[in-house]
Amino acid sequence: xxxxxxxxxxxxxxxxxxxxxxxxxxxxxxxxxxxxxxxxxxxxxxxxxxxxxxxxxxxxxxxxxxxxxxxxxxxxxxxxxxxxxxxxxxxxxxxxxxxxxxxxxxxxxxxxxxxxxxxxxxxxxxxxxxxxxxxxxxxxxxxxxxxxxxxxxxxxxxxxxxxxxxxxxxxxxxxxxxxxxxxxxxxxx
Ligand SMILES: [Mg+2]
Numbered sequence: 001x002x003x004x005x006x007x008x009x010x011x012x013x014x015x016x017x018x019x020x021x022x023x024x025x026x027x028x029x030x031x032x033x034x035x036x037x038x039x040x041x042x043x044x045x046x047x048x049x050x051x052x053x054x055x056x057x058x059x060x061x062x063x064x065x066x067x068x069x070x071x072x073x074x075x076x077x078x079x080x081x082x083x084x085x086x087x088x089x090x091x092x093x094x095x096x097x098x099x100x101x102x103x104x105x106x107x108x109x110x111x112x113x114x115x116x117x118x119x120x121x122x123x124x125x126x127x128x129x130x131x132x133x134x135x136x137x138x139x140x141x142x143x144x145x146x147x148x149x150x151x152x153x154x155x156x157x158x159x160x161x162x163x164x165x166x167x168x169x170x171x172x173x174x175x176x177x178x179x180x181x182x183x184x185x186x187x188x189x
Pocket of ligand 1: 013014015016017
């Protein structure tokens with residue numbers, strides 16, 4: 001374990017790490033393909049390829065509505081509040097890096113009373129990819145960032161940045177989540 005490396009900040013993915021968003025993404029992709037007039041296979045690829053053009057805004061706004069609706073049924077990942085509290089006690093700043101929108105993240109953090117634990121929310125409104133988001137965090141922090149995501153594709157895309165990657169297993173089970181939070185905290189000295 002890379003516990004000898006000094007961690008300057010933690011960057012947490014949102015869906016699958018902080019919350020389990022109740023969205024049927026295959027259904028969303030079908031819907032969005034119609035709106036965009038193209039066969040979208042992956043939202044991540046779509047965002048990256050279309051950032052800054054009008055269709056991006058259109059698709060992003062449509063998905064934001066779905067995400068905001070989903071928040072009504074969305075549960076926090078077990079013990080996320082306790083985990084964030086531990087990081088605050090250790091004075092390690094927390095960034096949320098997410099391909100959701102800032103509004104979605106902020107609504108959820110406010111609902112769960114978690115906003116005060118988060119230094120900055122970095123989302124698809126400003127950055128077209130997870131890599132661009134994490135790159136921004138490493139440069140802002142100016143040190144090694146512990147990057148936590150449930151998607152291996154995202155972790156791989158950031159491997160060569162100034163990060164330690166942690167693959168979080170998406171779960172709703174308190175016991176499994178606790179085990180992961182404990183393992184992550186071992187990286188923080
Ligand atoms: Mg995720």
